[in-house]
Amino acid sequence: MEMNEAVVVEGLTKRYGALTALDGMSFCVGRGELFGLIGPDGAGKTTLFRLLTTLIDADGGRAAVDGFDIRKDYRLIRKRVGYMPGRFSLYPDLSVEENLAFFAALFGVSISDNYELIAPIYRQIEPFRTRRAGKLSGGMKQKLALCCALIHRPSVLFLDEPTTGVDAVSRGEFWEMLGQLKNRGISMLVSTPYMDEATRCDRVALCNEGRLLGVDTPQGIVSRFDAPLYALEGENMYGLLLETRKMPGVVACYPFGESHHLVGCEGFDPHRLVGELERMGFCGVSVRAVEPGIEDVFIKWMSHE
Amino acid sequence: MRILRFLLEKELRQFIRNPFLPKVAVVFPLMVMLVIPWVTTMDVRHINVAVVDHDRSSVSRRLIQKITASDYFTLRGVEEQYGIALERLEDGEVDAIVELPDGFEHSFLGGPAERVRISANGVNAVKGSLGMQYLLQVVNQTVLEWRGEYGVGTYSDPVEIQYRYNPTLNYRYYMIPALMIMLIIMLCGFLPALNMVGEKETGTIEQINVTPVSRLAFTLAKLIPFWIIGLGVLSLAMLLAWLIYGLVPEGSFGAIYLAAALFILTMSGIGVVAANYSSNMQQTMFVMFFFVMIFVLMSGLITPVESMPAWGQWITRFLPPCYFVEIMRGIYLKGASIGDLWSDYIALSLFALLFNGWAALSYRKQS
Structure with a gap:
């Protein structure tokens, strides 16, 4: 395994009874990279994190974190990774300051040793440092959790759905913070169910049901969408969806926010489609070409499985 | 560390x-x-006792007196017939019955041997067995005392009981x-x-x-x-x-x-x-x-x-x-x-x- 990769995953497999949570996943995270793991619930993201943070044992394949094997050198890995689980798991009955001091102590450092690393984040919650962690708001809890995961200056940081259940503004702020940490040379593996957050990462892996669909830069992934894509709008949206799916030349049609996204085949004529639909009695039908996003790629790859 | x-x-x-x-x-x-x-507490006190006295002698009177005086018993009545006392036991009013046969006192004065009968409700095993033991002690003590006083035999309790470490049990x-x-x-x-x-x-x-x-x-x-x-x-x-x-x-x-x-x-x-x-x-x-x-x-x-x-x-x-x-x-x-x-x-x-x-x-x- 290459020493210059922060995380190397090769054919990693984990089963829970009959369920295969992780099915031969392979990818690499480079040093200083902000790597996104994107997929819906049940894609195996949390299982992957628990494997890489040595909380569970793999059934197959191998992986290395910071150059250390997750099976053999788990003790060494625990010294050099930071983990922020999806669920808030600090001590709710200890204050902000006490939680931070406690986790620092477990790694044998003091808050002042690495204060400059966490300072930009910690300053935001410092006014509440005597407040019990359980009484903080969601956004502040998340910042505290990040501070606690960083206090020993880990070389690799694992963040399991850090932005789930957080408001849009705080989500933006949080990604800003991760960007700053990246500049400090910390390698990060972040999972998220939100496709729109993928653009914040250097590279992303799309995964579904324990398998990897593809790994690339966000732009690279989008550019792999090679079919014409249109947004379809009209009055009877549900009826439109059902009828359009039956039309010749339509590869796929799926709801996408306010409109439907429509994937056409080679030489697809949108004007003919509008004409057809209007003849069937649909009113106000409009079709316009749109740029594909990561979600479109995800849906396409998923249907190709 | x-x-x-x-x-x-x-x-x-x-x-x-x-x-x-x-x-x-x-x-x-x-x-x-x-x-x-x-x-x-496993100390059983206030056991309800009925006495069936066929004897009506100084011994039986002394026994009734002793039962009345003791903190361990509550005398619920002196009956004429065992049957009545048994009914009261069945009703739960009484925990134990002491039946003194006719000629009980006479038996110490050379008459034919008669025996006291004690019946106790065994549903509450602890209360039943302890009640039985207490009654037995009282009967024995009464007889011994009576014999001593009337000069029939000598007053001597053959057993002396001492509980070590917790003297009053x-x-x-x-x-x-x-x-x-x-x-x-x-x-x-x-x-x-x-x-x-x-x-x-x-x-x-x-x-x-x-x-x-x-x-x-x-x-x-x-x-x-x-x-x-x-x-x-x-x-x-x-x-x-x-x-x-x-x-x-x-x-x-x-x-x-x-x-x-x-x-x-x-x-x-x-x-x-x-x-x-x-x-x-x-x-x-x-x-x-x-x-x-x-x-x-x-x-x-x-x-x-x-x-x-x-x-x-x-x-x-x-x-x-x-x-x-x-x-x-x-x-x-x-x-x-x-x-x-x-x-x-x-x-x-x-x-x-x-x-x-x-x-x-x-x-x-x-x-």
Whole structure:
């Protein structure tokens, strides 16, 4: 395994009874990279994190974190990774300051040793440092959790759905913070169910049901969408969806926010489609070409499985 | 060791901040020591007695007098016929019947031998058998006294009874050391178990598991606080026993604390083991209830081990509280020393080592 990769995953497999949570996943995270793991619930993201943070044992394949094997050198890995689980798991009955001091102590450092690393984040919650962690708001809890995961200056940081259940503004702020940490040379593996957050990462892996669909830069992934894509709008949206799916030349049609996204085949004529639909009695039908996003790629790859 | 200090500091903070636990640690011993010794008494008093007197002699009158005067009995009436008295027994008004046959007194003066008949309600076995014994004593005593006074035979009681270590057979003195043990079983068994499984439920254990903290340090941090709390609770209970019941240990305090230290460690170890094998509070609670119930009922806390069947006695050898019960009663009532009870101390030490070793090994940072 290459020493210059922060995380190397090769054919990693984990089963829970009959369920295969992780099915031969392979990818690499480079040093200083902000790597996104994107997929819906049940894609195996949390299982992957628990494997890489040595909380569970793999059934197959191998992986290395910071150059250390997750099976053999788990003790060494625990010294050099930071983990922020999806669920808030600090001590709710200890204050902000006490939680931070406690986790620092477990790694044998003091808050002042690495204060400059966490300072930009910690300053935001410092006014509440005597407040019990359980009484903080969601956004502040998340910042505290990040501070606690960083206090020993880990070389690799694992963040399991850090932005789930957080408001849009705080989500933006949080990604800003991760960007700053990246500049400090910390390698990060972040999972998220939100496709729109993928653009914040250097590279992303799309995964579904324990398998990897593809790994690339966000732009690279989008550019792999090679079919014409249109947004379809009209009055009877549900009826439109059902009828359009039956039309010749339509590869796929799926709801996408306010409109439907429509994937056409080679030489697809949108004007003919509008004409057809209007003849069937649909009113106000409009079709316009749109740029594909990561979600479109995800849906396409998923249907190709 | 530096990490252990931080872990302990954290446990202590959490315990003190808990809105509930510090109160339990004080109120529980208070309740147990103030209330339970008064209500769990095996002393049977005020047994309802009916006398069927066919004899109507000076002996029977003296017996009735004695029954009336005794604190142990309440005379519910003197009946003419056994049948009537039996009906009252069936109705539950009367616990025991003494039937004095016609010619009972005459039998001592050379008449044909007659025998007193005592019938007791055996539904409440303790009350029945004790009532029977008390009545037997009263009848014997009456006859002996009467014979002495009337010069028929000499007044001599062939048996002299003396209860050692608890001269008045005060049931409370027997129970109080047992209650102290029960307190420790409950507090030091349940609290560490709930604390440990609580970390699983809040997910904080995961956060600990990704740190380099050793299993031993983390387990010790779960055991030591309850060791201190347990010794505190025991001290409070001993203070109450002295203040309220005037009961002070005959033996040395050092011997008691040494045994308690070993026993508390054993109980906390069992609690942590139970928590390590379960994933939520319910599972832990059920497992702990199972063991605590066996400990309380089978360790000689309430009923003596000697009265169990041989196989039951064999099982008790594997129950750590048995040895602690032996030690506590020995020191409290008999003034025994560590030297007298050395085998019990060794057994407790082995249990402490076994369960705490198991606790440290069964705590997995990886599943």
